[in-house]
Amino acid sequence: MPTIFYDLSEQFLSSGLKLKYYGIARTVMDVGHELARMPVDVRFVVYSPAHEAFFEVTPRLGADSPTGILDPGLPDAATPYRIRNSFPAAHGLRDALHPLVRRAVRAINLRRWRHIPEGLVRKVDMQGQVLVSLGRPKLMADYLTGLARHGVYPRLIPLLHDMIPLHEFALSSSPGFTSTFCHDNAVVLARAEMLLANSAFTRGEILKMCDAGYLPPPPPIRTVPLCHELRVTDEPVSKTGPTEPYILCVGIQRGRKNLECVVEALLALHDQGRPVPPLVLAGAPRKRTESYLNEARFAPIRDRVHHVINPNEAELRALYEGALALAMPSRMEGWGLPLAEALWLGTPGLAAEGNAALHEVGLDLAQYFDAEDPCALARLIDDLQSDPAARAALKARIRAARPRLRRWRDVAEDLLAAVTCATASAPHHQRAAE
Template sequence: MTEGVGRPRAESRLRVGLDARKLDDFGIGTYIRGLLGAVARAPAPPELVVYLPPGRARPVPEPADGAIAWREEAARPYSGAELWRLAVRARQDGVTVFHAPHYVCPPLLPCPAVVTIHDLIHLRFRQRHPGASLYAHVMLRLAAWRAARLIAVSESTRRDLETRLRASPGKIRVIPNGVDPAFRALPDGVLPTETLAALGLRTPYFLFVGNPLPHKNLPRLLDAFAGLPPALGSLVLAGIPRRAQLTLTHDCARRGLDARVTILAPVPAATMPALYQGALALVSPSLWEGFGLPALEAMACGTPVLAADRGALPEVVGDAGLLVDPTSVDALREAMYTLAVQPSLRAALRVAGPARARAFSWRHVAEATIAVYREAWQGSGNAGDAGRAGP
């Protein structure tokens, strides 16, 4: 895949290199796919050079004017090779702004960099991720120094960048994530029965979506669920990598939950809306999140949300869900019980959730991100008479 881009835009010579090698990752992949699709559909998009994993199909249709150049890049994420290979590719491809969609930013780029920071989990919970935390700490500090602009996906992450990394406030732009239109509510009383049956699920069920890392707080969620009457429903843990499923199965067995908990590997993106739509409620008890995409997606589907009252989750959920102390098993259990036995509360949240979710769109993310690209480019002195934008 070495096609060139189409004609240069009359109004701009901005050419953005987007590192999309993590396109199929869970959270970062959702961000890349949502941003790339919306930028490609924008009325005046920049030229794009998109670096894909080898053999990966193009994730968005080709624009009419062919203004996307697709490149394959085999350098593995989190490897030393990626730091120099991406810099070389950016120079070869004439990139004028490079966008790193997570904290790894090549230091020797020939152009300004925009870096999206989703969270500082590795620094907040470094005792639980010692090796990864050291690497992340080095790369985050490098990104904070190297980037012309930092995109934070929440005010919570912005505060962490300023307090934990001492990042310059003038570099940071807050652009919350969007939600795909595929996540939408079904009419009252309608369930995606065929999809749920294919997954082996029966309603009612509480839903958790994410990985089993320590900050996701799964032990307390299991303890809380174990205290609920079995008649209230089951618990579905979705998005669990296969390598972690055996340990999690043992954790459930120790609590006597063998028959009440279903563990699912990451499911296809096209299946996720049905998984939310069939749930009694989404439970997101994380000790910290930089954003909280599952909460946003669930709200868009009209699924009641029970979330932790810390990190960025209160920003995302607002007053359209229930917020609880995630360190209290009793608080989690009581909130889950309340949702299960109060249909009027669930009905109110089914209305409030989609209304809240409409404030988050990938179209807005694309527009704001393109503006950040232009800030970084103009600040480099390469934009002619455009002048210097930002501090």
Template sequence: MAPRILLDATAVPADRGALGRYVDGLLRALHELGADLAVACRLADEERYGALAPRARIVQDAAAQVGADVIHLPASTIPLHAGRPTVVTIHDVTPFAEPETHDPVRTAYVRSATQAAVRGATRLIAPSRATRDELVRLLEADPAAIDVARHGVDHEVFHRPAEDEVKRVSERLGLDGRPYVAYLGALEPRKNVPNLIRGWVRACSHYPDAPALVLAGSGGWDDEVDAALATVPLELRVVRPGYLPSAELPGFFGGALAVVLPSKGEGFGLPVLEAMACGAPVLTTRRGPLPEVGGDAVAYTEPDPSSIAAALEELIEDPERRTVLADAAYARSQGFGWTASAEAHLAAFDRAVAQYAAPR
């Protein structure tokens, strides 16, 4: 008999960033696979989760008595003392590998929650082999208690855009058809935005009609971003639109000359996969799990400004290579779906229930 799963989404932030997209995609796929689900969430999210999983029981308290056989915490939060098996998704261990690239206040909580999950959860889920290996190396997690479940991508939302989708986004950004280099993500040191800005300036400053740089995304902190922006010559243009809704992302990614995501560290790299699904030529780094996502379908760079500049200029100068990369990226993205991810999660839940019931 399949276990009843309580998915605790109470810690999912309101901005529907990568964590929100993970929970949304996973929940819908679990529901479509017929999983017996209950979802704990904030009042503001009840309607959303009810639409994604109509047969699920929606509650506002993770400790509610829903007869769950296993509890899934998808946000790296501290496991409850619930008297039943718990499975925690650990998205990212860069707060341990590179603590200086994170907000020190939030990092203290994340590190504490991750350590508690390693000690107290029945099983852990990692979104990539690289993250699993870092859990073992840095936190001495038991490799036999970690399941790898790669993220998927919603191919209905993230798709090759039609011309009118590209045009609408270009007009919204005030570019009116002008070429641009795209970035999507938080302004955090590990995302390496200052070096992206410096590399873009070096690559583009000699072009008479240089592509703009669009830095999209909500929130984050990086004291060096403003300093890097202050060095941008007047003839170059930077656009900072802030948060872009999911409906605009295909036009944003697919309309870009290149999508550049030169991160110093990731747990998976969901924006890389989403840009690939939109048929964009992507430039990223070989750090952590990013090669697991991009394979041979993306271009790579070292994270320093000179390397970014050289790799970006190669893409700008070679439209044929951009087309080849875009086609390869789109084709590779089709192998990442939320159904396969949900199946891997269900296997982890089954293992957790069996492991919890076994004699100790």
């Protein structure tokens, strides 16, 4: 197997608290942590927009990292400002001004780069090197375009997390984002040696979007499912949930994530005269979530809603362990880490029926309900809180199934097997030159 250059740009370019525990960033750090502990030739790199080049870094691991898992080991003050390198369509004024803006941002980023102590990073020539990236397509598209300006073409093996923005509901509600998302993924597909998909569902979605003409013909696609494991960290726990059992939702909001279903289910319990468990919303604060919960009709249950803002890994573990159940009513997911993590810890998972990715995650362990029927969710919640013996039996069955759930080591091993397969043949020079 050739040397693997593992991309930590997702963390370097998004080092702020807002994205620190974002699902994609967590995937990057967890897989990177496993690769760092395996007897393989892996070098960790970040992309510098100021230099339009990659630099090798020495990541901090475990207790040495502020994430408790892994990070690039660079000061936050060096985090560069990002400016897009390419666009889905021509625009006269923007295209005329963009080179000037790019030069100004580059000057700022070069000054920020000086916060990195001398000798901490080493520039890497990525021409023909195997680059594995699990980050967002927009970051990959930026650095692929930047490298191409210098005639540098790595052998890219990216993992794609979902095609959700290309569906009709996103096309109608956010055409600008959908257009750029499509463009970025097209750039990635055009340069990739092989694609990795985080679930069988996502693999099918990629093929569907390629067949529909949204994306170019893909290279070979291999499924590398994500996992269930929530790693133990020694981070401090200061953010906690209620003392009584509660329904937990992680990273939920209105729309595709379907916060509406959970809130309506609790309101239905209230209207039926049944006990209403607390609802814990864990994740980044959202103004539209606050506005929604402040609607007059939710007044009877508003005091049952608790917010835990941006919990770290240890705090998230404690939230799972104290929950009556995790509710995940998403209409579509690429994988579904919250459901996976809840099951890993023996917490019942209530998941949307018809969501193919959630069935891959939940297996026969989750309980499924119609995401458009809050009363169906209310019945599951009421059953759990009304029958302690049945709840205990369910938790015991979930805990007994842990040996067949996936770990981050499984993801890393499957990724290495895919890289071995992808690099067994000659590089796709013709694809890279297109």
